[in-house]
Each structure stands twice: as structure tokens, then as C-alpha cells.
Amino acid sequence: MPTYNLLSERATAFRQAVETLQNDPTDENLEAALDAWYAARIPWEQSESWLFGPVDFKGHDPALDTWPVNRTDLDAVLDSGNELTEQFVSNLDPSLKGFHTAEYLLFDFSFEELGDREFEYLVSVAKDIQSTAQELLADWTEGDEPFGDVMKGAGTNSIFPSQESALEQIIEGMSIILDEVANGKIAEPYDNQDVEAVESQFSFNSRTDFANDIIGVLNVYLGDQQDLGTSGTGLNDLVAQ
Numbered sequence: 001m002p003t004y005n006l007l008s009e010r011a012t013a014f015r016q017a018v019e020t021l022q023n024d025p026t027d028e029n030l031e032a033a034l035d036a037w038y039a040a041r042i043p044w045e046q047s048e049s050w051l052f053g054p055v056d057f058k059g060h061d062p063a064l065d066t067w068p069v070n071r072t073d074l075d076a077v078l079d080s081g082n083e084l085t086e087q088f089v090s091n092l093d094p095s096l097k098g099f100h101t102a103e104y105l106l107f108d109f110s111f112e113e114l115g116d117r118e119f120e121y122l123v124s125v126a127k128d129i130q131s132t133a134q135e136l137l138a139d140w141t142e143g144d145e146p147f148g149d150v151m152k153g154a155g156t157n158s159i160f161p162s163q164e165s166a167l168e169q170i171i172e173g174m175s176i177i178l179d180e181v182a183n184g185k186i187a188e189p190y191d192n193q194d195v196e197a198v199e200s201q202f203s204f205n206s207r208t209d210f211a212n213d214i215i216g217v218l219n220v221y222l223g224d225q226q227d228l229g230t231s232g233t234g235l236n237d238l239v240a241q
Contacts, residue, residue: 001148002187002230003219004137008042011133014040018102022119025111025141033106040129041099046216048180050173053147054139059094063132067199069104072131078117089124097125100200107202121133142183170235174217181213 017036021029044064047055055061074096079238083089089097105114105122140148150159154166185206190196200206219225223234 001138001140003043003047003216004133004140007040007047008034008130008137009031010040010043011126013129014102015123015130018106018126019184022123023231025114025119030106030111034200034203037099037102037106038204038208040133041200041205041209042148042212044099045212048177048213048215049220050170051149051176052173054168055136058135058139060132060136060139062094063090064098064129065100066098068095068201069100069195070095071104073106075099078121083115084120084124086124089121090128090131097128099129100118101125102129103200103202103205120219145212167235167238170220174220177213178217181210185210185213 014033014036017029017033019185051061064209070093073093077092077096088127102122102125105118105125109118113152132185138146140146150157151166154160155163160169189195195201198206200209221235221239223228223232
């Protein structure tokens, strides 16, 4: 899974950049942390064209990408006496961790507002993002029954009793994210004139997110990932037949 592998690598780079920023809070290190967040969003959003399998039934999707951020409860966490460890953060509600909580702390706070508690929380959120990305990759590639093998073995297992059922799952995944971009991510904040419903609102990265959602669908259809220099068999080959 090249996309999940890239997500894992970039989530690790994001965690490292945030730790560097915590230890040395300079403008240069802040820019590096922001760039690392942007970079990690690309493979995640492209992977949303197949939000099935472990990312669904193990809850990786909400853990990584729940929005909007619950800022009231987030402030309560910061004001609490709890030690903001990675384990503590991993057990929080999804609206209090993941990409958008990290985005909120990085993009919406100034250096003057990022105190010890905020940095402690941010680093633990980044560690949880890294751990979740690594687990998601392992779910597809490692263990007794990696989900990648389950997909390849469609027609020989109970999850996908036929190759047609696997194809239906792939096409459904593509359809769902296309609908979500058009009728959820774009239409909901526009129709309701509600800026709070805009995804990636703190970083102004929403349109890039939407574009990567569509690029992910194109990657599945063509079987190629041009940004990674990989190519394979896609649905277009089946359509051509």
C-alpha cells in the first residue's frame, strides 16, 4: 500500500517536526512543523477513496480526521490536571485528537499562546497520529491475515466471497468520497453559510484537501499514483475490456 506507507512516513516526520518545535520554538521550526502537517494530509486525503477495511472497522478514520474540533472540551482538557501523555490522548474522543486538533493548535495559536500544556498536548496528538498511521499500514500489510491479502484473495474468503463483491466495495468507496466532497465538505458550509463546518479551516487547506480526495479516486480508477511514480492495474483496464 504505497499511500498508507507514505502516510506513515509523513506522520513520523510530522511528529519529529513537532518535537523539534517544542524543544526549540523558533519561526523556522514552526514553518517546518506546518509544512510537515500539510505533507501528511496529502496521502491521508488521497486514501479517503477507500475508507473501508481496517480504517473503518478499527476506527482509524475518526481517530485521524474527525472535524470540527470540539474547542470547548479541548480547552477543558488543557485546563485539567491530567498528564497529557500519548496514552491519555489516544483514549480521548476523536474530536479532541487527530489532524484537526493538531491543526488548531499549530495554526490558530501564536507562540505566546503555546505554553507547556499546549506543547505537551500537541506532541501527544502528533504521536497518536503517527501510531494510528503505522497501525493502519500494518493492518494492510502485516500479521496472519493482512487486509491487502484479503482484497487480493477476493473470491476465496468470507469477507469478499467473489471478485465482484471486492469490485463493488472499491467502487462504493470511490462513490462515497465523491458524494462527501460535493454534498458534505463543500455544500454544507456553503449552503448554511457556516464557517465552522469547513474542514481544515485553520490552515486554509480545504481546497487542497478536496483536490486530493479527487486525486485519490483517479488513482484507484487508473491504478497509478503519479506523485509516487507507481503504476498498476486500475478499473479503467476492466472498463476497456
